[in-house]
Amino acid sequence: xxxxxxxxxxxxxxxxxxxxxxxxxxxxxxxxxxxxxxxxxxxxxxxxxxxxxxxxxxxxxxxxxxxxxxxxxxxxxxxxxxxxxxxxxxxxxxxxxxxxxxxxxxxxxxxxxxxxxxxxxxxxxxxxxxxxxxxxxxxxxxxxxxxxxxxxxxxxxxxxxxxxxxxxxxxxxxxxxxxxxxxxxxxxxxxxxxxx
Numbered sequence: 001x002x003x004x005x006x007x008x009x010x011x012x013x014x015x016x017x018x019x020x021x022x023x024x025x026x027x028x029x030x031x032x033x034x035x036x037x038x039x040x041x042x043x044x045x046x047x048x049x050x051x052x053x054x055x056x057x058x059x060x061x062x063x064x065x066x067x068x069x070x071x072x073x074x075x076x077x078x079x080x081x082x083x084x085x086x087x088x089x090x091x092x093x094x095x096x097x098x099x100x101x102x103x104x105x106x107x108x109x110x111x112x113x114x115x116x117x118x119x120x121x122x123x124x125x126x127x128x129x130x131x132x133x134x135x136x137x138x139x140x141x142x143x144x145x146x147x148x149x150x151x152x153x154x155x156x157x158x159x160x161x162x163x164x165x166x167x168x169x170x171x172x173x174x175x176x177x178x179x180x181x182x183x184x185x186x187x188x189x190x191x192x193x194x195x196x
Contacts, residue, residue, distance in 0.1 A: 045057050046058045056181050057181070058132065058179060058182060060083055060132055061073060061081050061129075061131050061132040062081050062132075062181060063075070063080055064180065067112070067145055067146070068149050069187065070178075070180050070187070071180070072180045073121050073122065073125060073131055073134060074101075074105065074123065074124070075130065076088055076089035076125040077128065077130055081130060082129075083130060085129075087127075087128070088125060088126070088127045088128070088129060089125060089129075102123045105118075105123040106118045109123070109141075112144075113141065113145060118141070119134075119137045121134055121135050122134070122138045122142075132180060132181055133178060133180065134177065135175065135176070135177065135178070136161065136177070136178055138178075139161045139164070139165075139178040139183065143157040143161060144157075146187070150187075152190070156190070160186060160187060160190060163186075164178050164182060164186060165177070166178065166179065
């Protein structure tokens with residue numbers, strides 16, 4: 001009976017160790033190597049450097065609080081835009097906390113742009129809390145504020161947003177969108193000095 005148990009366990013242990021080595025070590029190392037070789041920027045988080053210092057990523061949202069910049073969607077990820085706490089708020093439509101936050105955000109936007117309805121993506125979070133994109137409508141909504149603070153002509157700001165609109169993938173997958181980080185980088189290089 002002991003001999004039968006040993007003969008039964010040996011193949012199970014060998015297969016467990018073999019697949020642990022293959023799927024736990026070899027496969028992840030191979031995929032990491034392929035990613036680094038073929039797509040090094042994407043494999044490392046699409047990080048953007050300026051003067052040797054990482055200033056952000058094109059695939060993760062970040063907070064732009066100054067009126068000199070286009071603002072991103074609000075984030076419910078940790079303390080905001082925390083990649084380690086990526087998630088939504090899990091607040092539903094009947095949540096008073098959600099209603100209060102949205103009302104406060106709408107009121108803040110209407111102070112700088114009175115009389116215009118606030119686009120929903122400026123006051124609602126994405127599912128991950130890290131979405132780097134806005135709808136073109138939300139970006140155009142902010143043009144007057146950014147242009148006024150930076151001393152730009154509103155037409156120049158609108159043109160900058162128009163040039164920043166990304167089309168749906170293959171022309172039909174997804175919606176037109178604007179990457180806020182890229183838009184703000186273009187804004188800084190547009191002839192107006194960034195905030196110190």
